[in-house]
Amino acid sequence: MHHKTPTTPQENDFIHSEEFLHGLMKRQLKLSIACAAAFLVLLIGLPLLNYLAPEFMGQRVGGFTLSWLVLGVLFFPYVWIIARLFISRSIGLENAEVHHAAEGNKRQS
Amino acid sequence: MDISQIDPWILACSAVTVVVTIIMGFRSAKSSKSASDFFVAGRSVSVGWNASAISGEYLSAASFMGVAGMVMLSGYDALWYPVCYACGYLFLLLFIAGPLRRFGAYTVPDFAEGRYDSPVFRKIAVCFVLFIGFFYTMPQMKGAGTTLAYIFPGLPYWVGVALVGAVITLNVALGGMKGITVVQAVQYWIKMFAISLPVFVLLSVFGGYGKNLSLNQSPTDFSSPPAIEQSVDPGQMQRLALPEKAPKDEAWISPFGPLTTKATKAAGMSPEESRPYSLLYTFSLIVALVCGTAGLPHILVRFYTNPDGVAAKRTTMWVMILIGVFYVFPPIFGVLGRNFLPELYNATGAKGTDKVVLELPILIRQKYGVLGSILSGVTCAGAFAAFMSTFSGLLVSMTGALAHDVYGRMLRPHASAQERMRMFKWSAVLIGGIAVLLGSQVEMLDINFMVGQAFAIAAASYFPLLFMSVWWRGMTMAGAATGMLAGGLLALACVTLTSVSDILAKTSKAAALDAGEVWVPDALNAFWIGHPLARILAEQPALWAVPLAIGLMIVVSKLTRKTIPADVRMKMLVLHAPEALGLKQEYIQEHQGTAH
Numbered sequence: 001m002h003h004k005t006p007t008t009p010q011e012n013d014f015i016h017s018e019e020f021l022h023g024l025m026k027r028q029l030k031l032s033i034a035c036a037a038a039f040l041v042l043l044i045g046l047p048l049l050n051y052l053a054p055e056f057m058g059q060r061v062g063g064f065t066l067s068w069l070v071l072g073v074l075f076f077p078y079v080w081i082i083a084r085l086f087i088s089r090s091i092g093l094e095n096a097e098v099h100h101a102a103e104g105n106k107r108q109s
Numbered sequence: 110m111d112i113s114q115i116d117p118w119i120l121a122c123s124a125v126t127v128v129v130t131i132i133m134g135f136r137s138a139k140s141s142k143s144a145s146d147f148f149v150a151g152r153s154v155s156v157g158w159n160a161s162a163i164s165g166e167y168l169s170a171a172s173f174m175g176v177a178g179m180v181m182l183s184g185y186d187a188l189w190y191p192v193c194y195a196c197g198y199l200f201l202l203l204f205i206a207g208p209l210r211r212f213g214a215y216t217v218p219d220f221a222e223g224r225y226d227s228p229v230f231r232k233i234a235v236c237f238v239l240f241i242g243f244f245y246t247m248p249q250m251k252g253a254g255t256t257l258a259y260i261f262p263g264l265p266y267w268v269g270v271a272l273v274g275a276v277i278t279l280n281v282a283l284g285g286m287k288g289i290t291v292v293q294a295v296q297y298w299i300k301m302f303a304i305s306l307p308v309f310v311l312l313s314v315f316g317g318y319g320k321n322l323s324l325n326q327s328p329t330d331f332s333s334p335p336a337i338e339q340s341v342d343p344g345q346m347q348r349l350a351l352p353e354k355a356p357k358d359e360a361w362i363s364p365f366g367p368l369t370t371k372a373t374k375a376a377g378m379s380p381e382e383s384r385p386y387s388l389l390y391t392f393s394l395i396v397a398l399v400c401g402t403a404g405l406p407h408i409l410v411r412f413y414t415n416p417d418g419v420a421a422k423r424t425t426m427w428v429m430i431l432i433g434v435f436y437v438f439p440p441i442f443g444v445l446g447r448n449f450l451p452e453l454y455n456a457t458g459a460k461g462t463d464k465v466v467l468e469l470p471i472l473i474r475q476k477y478g479v480l481g482s483i484l485s486g487v488t489c490a491g492a493f494a495a496f497m498s499t500f501s502g503l504l505v506s507m508t509g510a511l512a513h514d515v516y517g518r519m520l521r522p523h524a525s526a527q528e529r530m531r532m533f534k535w536s537a538v539l540i541g542g543i544a545v546l547l548g549s550q551v552e553m554l555d556i557n558f559m560v561g562q563a564f565a566i567a568a569a570s571y572f573p574l575l576f577m578s579v580w581w582r583g584m585t586m587a588g589a590a591t592g593m594l595a596g597g598l599l600a601l602a603c604v605t606l607t608s609v610s611d612i613l614a615k616t617s618k619a620a621a622l623d624a625g626e627v628w629v630p631d632a633l634n635a636f637w638i639g640h641p642l643a644r645i646l647a648e649q650p651a652l653w654a655v656p657l658a659i660g661l662m663i664v665v666s667k668l669t670r671k672t673i674p675a676d677v678r679m680k681m682l683v684l685h686a687p688e689a690l691g692l693k694q695e696y697i698q699e700h701q702g703t704a705h
Contacts, residue, residue, distance in 0.1 A: 015692070016679075020682075024682075032204055035199075036200070039203075047395075051384065054363065063318070063321075063322050063323035064319050064323075065327070067185065068322060077433075079195070079429060080426075083198075083425070086203060087202075087426055090207070091422070094419070097686065101686075
């Protein structure tokens, strides 16, 4: 798992290049923002639904109001799903980056 | 103090929790030897232990006692607190946890200094660790004093604060963080057991969660015949009559209830007029709690105890599951408390709804005798675990800031490892002492209000700093410091202003009632009554303070573009490149080559 790719301390190889860093940060940020958007839809949407459709959110589901059920119980598993997706994707992304960096270094030398 | 009033079961459960905490602290003191053991547990804590420990540290007196009390008092709107406490972790995971861990500094001030090559910025960041930390220890101390006063009726509040403060300080001074990791992890499971077991017993006696909620009727239920009538037989359940002071069913179970309409109600607005204001309040509360979680210093420091970045991410996942499961339970206490302990609405402070968690299990004493006492003892033990674990986590974080940053970096940079360890112990004693002194002064302040203050400051200071420093390479030290200071201090000023005016209003109202006069609001309160929007934005400042801090960071950084650290590309690589590439080691070697 933790094998270290040998790196040369010179500043002009691929992994020290602007190109590598830019692509790396862009891919990471894209993943984080996509997951955050899924989370924010519910976080911003729920108060808005409460505001715009109080009758709908006030209907009873097994004694709970729909709004209470979502906020008090269902919100937690929803966030777990997003976190789970993010973690598996980001670990995959890291492995791909290590591979990508090794390829890039080979190409340059 | 009347000894006959002490319930032996409650006393025994609490005593066991305290004794176990102390024994574990002493035992692990033997195994923690090196300086890095004291600071971040040798960075070798496993995911399971670390996740339990973070959760144990995070679930404070406010979560254990305050959330249930707040749901009982304010209803639906209070549910945002536990949800956002838990979900703030997602933000931490998405944007901050991984990069911060890869950068590999002991503390947040280490990060601030390393990212901007600025010892001055380190000093500013250390001040914020101590500042937010002390704000967050005060409610824990209040919880300690209140719980001890419940177990020993008649015991002065300050004695409880001093006792708990002394025990934890001793524990931290002797064991350091390694000891505390084990203690925190065990205390999470004590808290989980203590909150869930009584809920299962209570629900089997008083009927299900949904059933109890269905006793609160809203107009929607009358306009459309609810499906609930088929599934629940209302004749089976009868709740106690609600006192005058309790919020009405409709306001309690619906969104935009008493918590978010306080300002507009004082201004004499109709419920229809105040709805947009309530929505604004709700959004600002969400921003404060979600961003505040990602910025709490005593939580961040634990990311450094993971062996690598992947472990740090997996830890956050488990923390979210552990605290998410926990947070389903306290609101159930609130709902049951509203139906079966309505007399708490009439009391205030330590005798009010905040003690519903401790008091509710006693109700089943009539039916099951001693089991009620045992269950109340279990929740008391959970309360002990709550304020003890959070306080010790804060103490480690603040002591680390003082011993590692102020002493190790600023005062005596060449101190030997032994001197540093001695300093860690003395710092723990000093900070523990100050925390006890501060804690004994806040008996009259509300636990949740104080926690809210800490979250607002963290949201407007640390969160923008960490978020922007990790993702924008154009940041300069001047920009980061300006945004953090402006956001943090303005948020602090606003929250303090509203709380001071609340205390003024409460005392003058009581005095007017005693004298039989009509209450005349002072200048500040008169202003709030005339300007409900200003009042909401001051009470919940995150909605404007967080964007303000970020905006200032961008503007000032653009103006001071020339001072962007020269090796910013390398720093960004260390923050973002997978650890397997080994850039961190290279960065350290380069830095040591140039710095000395």
